[in-house]
Amino acid sequence: MLDTQLHLVNGIVILLAAGIPLYLTIRLKNDLRRLTAILSIFILIHAAYCWLDYFGFDFLSDGVFEPLSAAALLFFGISYYGIAKRKDNIKKMVAIWTPITFIPLMDSFTVILLLAALSIFLWLATRAKKIRSFQFQISIFIIIWVLGQVAGSLQDDGIIALSPLQGDIGLEIHVVSLVFFSIMVWLRFYYSHRSLIWLNTS
Amino acid sequence: MIVKGERLKRAILLGLADTELQRIMDAAVYQSKSVNQIIQESKVSHSTAYRKIRWLVEEKLLIVDKIEITGDGKKSSLFRTTLKSFNIKYEYNNLIMEAEQNFDTMRKITENFFTLSDHGSPHVSSSI
DSSP: OHHHHHHHHHHHHHHHHHHHHHHHHHHOOSTHHHHHHHHHHHHHHHHHHHHHHHTTOHIIIIIIIHHHHHHHHHHHHHHHHHHHHHHHTOOOOOOOOOOOOOGGGGGOHHHHHHHHHHHHHHHHHHHHTOTTSHHHHHHHHHHHHHHHHHHHHHHHTTSSOOOGGGOOHHHHHHHHHHHHHHHHHHHHHHHHHHTTOHHHHO | OBOOOHHHHHHHHHHHHOHHHHHHHHHTSSSOBOHHHHHHHHTOOHHHHHHHHHHHHHTTSEEEEEEEEOTTSOEEEEEEESEEEEEEEEETTEEEEEEEESSOHHHHHHHHHTTOSTTOOSSOOOOO
């Protein structure tokens, strides 16, 4: 019962986050439109995954849409890197150590995609050197998501034993990641917008 | 767009009434310029230029558009005007002011959202 409610929360929270990049995609008329469109696609695929999970289509959600959303996030990371490279004149990307502590996770295609996306954003975050940067904050989101995946896998394999009352720990962490992401998207938009609306309001 | 803020309206009127302020704004309308470039083009003395640029930034008629790294590794702010043309109409007790923005607002919002702007901060800098 708790799991169903958590899936519902996931579905609602991720759809709330979709509003901002969709709005920007509609309003923009330049090269950044592609980036916001890819972010929107990632969020919508992830929303489809959450809602399919809620309605009990486990194969479609976990087997198709979850890895697909991770792939979309990776593609977003690559596109983001391309634009940041143009803006920042990044010469080349150095190899990043990717922590692969849990060998069983290598089976998980989603985790591999997420780790690849995480490496891109972490690398860009280290260059930005700012906690308030998009790169740093999306890295935090991916880390929480990966932690949820890891915890879920360990629970499924029986390595982590929790009482039935505690439910699916992976799903619970996933909810945290999506709430974080949604708040991050809305706050970032609010502060970006606020800084440029003084012309009419001050 | 219609300028609604009273403070901004007053600042625009003051900016247009002062020839030095107007020359400084003229220098930074079409391209982002450093303080030194603005001083060269506007032919305003150093101390006056710094004081007036600071005032224009405080009144949000100038913003830090980019931050450049100079040859010797120092950071240099490039300024640009926020507005590029005005249409002012005065009737009894009523000042109607129309202004054209000098940059793509949605682009700036998106750059700030993704931390892609050169200075990385969505806020207008108040220091030069």
